[in-house]
Amino acid sequence: MNLAQNNQLVSILLNSIPHKILKFCYFIMLCMVMVSCGNNNNKQTDKDKDDTVVEETENSETTDNKTILFFGDSITAGYGLETTDDAYPAVVQQKIDSLDLNYTVVNSGVSGETSAGGRSRIDWILNQDIEIFLLELGANDGLRGVPLSETRNNLQAIITAVKQKDPSTKIILAGMELPPNMGQDYTSGFRTMYAELAKKNDVVFIPFILKDVGGIAELNQSDGIHPTVKGHEIIANTVWEYLKPLL
Template sequence: MSMAQNKQLISKSPNSCIKKFLKFCYFIPSFLMCACGNGKSETATQNVQAKEDSAQTEQIPVATNKIKTILCFGDSITAGYGLDDTNDAFPALLQQKIDSLGVNYTVINSGLSGETSAGGKSRIDWILKQDIAIFVLELGANDGLRGVALSETRSNLQFIIDVVQQKSEDTTIVLAGMELPPNMGQAYTKEFRQIYAVLAQENQLEFIPFILKDVGGIASLNQSDGIHPTVKGHQIVANTVWEVLKPLVKE
């Protein structure tokens, strides 16, 4: 190859390279537009799919199980008087038993130390502002210890029962019976005991004959006052109440 030919080839090479580079640059925007277009298309498709999935999810009914309430309405026995922790009182122990069954019930402790049947009568309307599935009525012991007229105790308990039933016919009432120590007199203690049995029968209530069964009068299961159960005593009380409550909760 002559020197003239070499010079001609060298002079053409830069122009050829430039042309090829310009052609390559021409294709870059097209490539980018395609790439971006595909990205937008995929994103749009994903958004549509997400909306469809969301719509399908919204159409699926969500099952909700309403938690029912068991309300323990009583005096110091229910309140857990003298215990270091109210979680040791029998209402809290009932909650543990219920939780072990996996049923939707919550136990509310509405016990008040020193409460009489008259006191319960005065606060029942406020208590019934909530929906109650099962109403455990444990009152009257303080009436007996104070020598309140038995007719008054019975009348107050009947009033509470009537108000609960009027509020909701679906509420199940569990009446917890009580007994008095013999020093209150044989006739008085006998008639006092019968109040609960008669009320339960006349009103067709679920009935616990004696809530302190196997606890009352046993020194080792009661605190130093001889009246209020210890932690172990409350465990026995919970078992006594549970015998009546368990079938109701399962239903």
């Protein structure tokens, strides 16, 4: 049987099928096509959902870093350095990154800042969520001979504000010492003030943030007060000793 004869036979068979049955067959075929398309669309939708979940997870991991805030004066700000990337907060960030930890260091140091200045801006600083708060203030008070009671009250107010904003925030208090020319009574009282504040508030205490740096000429700039790049590396190591256990 040739092709023409086959086509003629198919035509005869189709014409012999009742019209209603033929319409029903067409209807069934149409439904099957629609269901098939629907399944394909659902599969694509599921894939899109999976891609969205992956993307959201990646974004969450990227933005889920906790904040470590360094609140201080010119020592924290990196006064006299060519770039703040050489200041000890940035060096601490490098240590954190080397361990692939989800923490971001924020340098909130202001050159010339006193405890009173820090107290006046603390509420604005606390508009962000802070996991760890390092307080490094008071040196400029001491160099100016500000009464110890005033410095103590300001530092206490800052600590209190941080705790009230979020009691879970971990606080590190960095102590400072003064040169002997400020008088023995004043320098001694200045030193013990930090230890007493740390004990009273049950916070982590760094007795002297300039340990192994203060008073060493080659580790300080020409003013004899502000650390060099090498000095900041040593400060970062001192801070890291107390900070690392909190991470």
